[in-house]
Amino acid sequence: MRILISHDWATDGEFALALTKALVEMGAEPRIENLKGACGEQNFECLKRELRKRFDHVVPVLSEAYSKDQFLIDEFFAAVSLDESTNGFVLPAVVGDHNIPLPRVLRQRATDFRLRTSFKEAFDQLAAPLTSSRQVFVVMRFGDPQLDKAYDEAIRPAIVGARFSPLRIDERRNPEMIITQVLREIDRSPVVFVDLTGERPNCYMELGYALAKEKELVLAIRGDETLPFDIGGRRIIRWHDREQLKMELVRWLEEISDRLSGGPKPDAAEAPEARPQTRTAGGGFRH
Numbered sequence: 042m043r044i045l046i047s048h049d050w051a052t053d054g055e056f057a058l059a060l061t062k063a064l065v066e067m068g069a070e071p072r073i074e075n076l077k078g079a080c081g082e083q084n085f086e087c088l089k090r091e092l093r094k095r096f097d098h099v100v101p102v103l104s105e106a107y108s109k110d111q112f113l114i115d116e117f118f119a120a121v122s123l124d125e126s127t128n129g130f131v132l133p134a135v136v137g138d139h140n141i142p143l144p145r146v147l148r149q150r151a152t153d154f155r156l157r158t159s160f161k162e163a164f165d166q167l168a169a170p171l172t173s174s175r176q177v178f179v180v181m182r183f184g185d186p187q188l189d190k191a192y193d194e195a196i197r198p199a200i201v202g203a204r205f206s207p208l209r210i211d212e213r214r215n216p217e218m219i220i221t222q223v224l225r226e227i228d229r230s231p232v233v234f235v236d237l238t239g240e241r242p243n244c245y246m247e248l249g250y251a252l253a254k255e256k257e258l259v260l261a262i263r264g265d266e267t268l269p270f271d272i273g274g275r276r277i278i279r280w281h282d283r284e285q286l287k288m289e290l291v292r293w294l295e296e297i298s299d300r301l302s303g304g305p306k307p308d309a310a311e312a313p314e315a316r317p318q319t320r321t322a323g324g325g326f327r328h
């Protein structure tokens with residue numbers, strides 16, 4: 042889970058470092074990056090593209106200094122434009138007076154660190170949407186340009202839009218064996234999205250592990266690719282285009298969110314009749 046801490050370094054650098062440390066301790070991957078190198082001083086579309094490509098969330102550290110920096114203002118509103126389609130993308134942290142107009146949804150979501158009795162109390166509020174209890178582990182083939190595009194433009198935005206946190210194992214920089222990391226992340230994720238396109242052996246192994254752990258599963262495959270007999274009876278999203286995949290995945294995750302909040306989990310044998318099959322994505326890991 043990659044998180045950009047957008048801030049004015051001269052004024053709020055110490056706070057950004059404290060936030061970075063706290064996010065690392067909860068298993069996130071905070072980044073303190075200056076996107077000017079990639080986009081220059083004034084390039085709103087480039088900022089949107091880089092934010093969408095690089096990060097799962099943006100935490101703008103709002104203060105008087107932040108509101109006086111035009112580049113940070115552009116970065117903030119580029120992130121807000123993405124939040125409109127992936128609800129929960131922007132998690133504001135207020136540390137000082139500012140004159141930045143916040144949309145109503147961001148005013149409700151913002152954490153004002155000045156109003157809390159301790160940094161920890163405020164951080165717990167900020168980090169609530171980021172905990173592993175809302176993590177979706179994504180199993181799919183990566184290194185394939187079309188499937189990578191499906192992840193960037195459909196799967197990851199849909200997961201964030203449904204108020205979950207996506208994780209694909211190639212986003213982690215960890216010297217451990219990949220399979221060790223994969224199994225650990227499946228263990229700690231209540232939801233596993235498995236993209237079966239390409240019949241990758243690793244994908245089926247990880248699907249089997251998720252089944253054994255009784256995880257909430259979302260299965261997907263591209264187009265008319267065939268499925269093994271023992272999986273064919275399960276609900277699955279079949280997809281031809283990324284927009285359809287995104288819409289279907291959001292709907293599935295909303296159903297799962299309701300169940301995680303206390304509703305019953307449907308019997309897998311009854312699932313195909315509960316809903317017509319549609320089109321979605323698939324794949325396997327290329328480790």
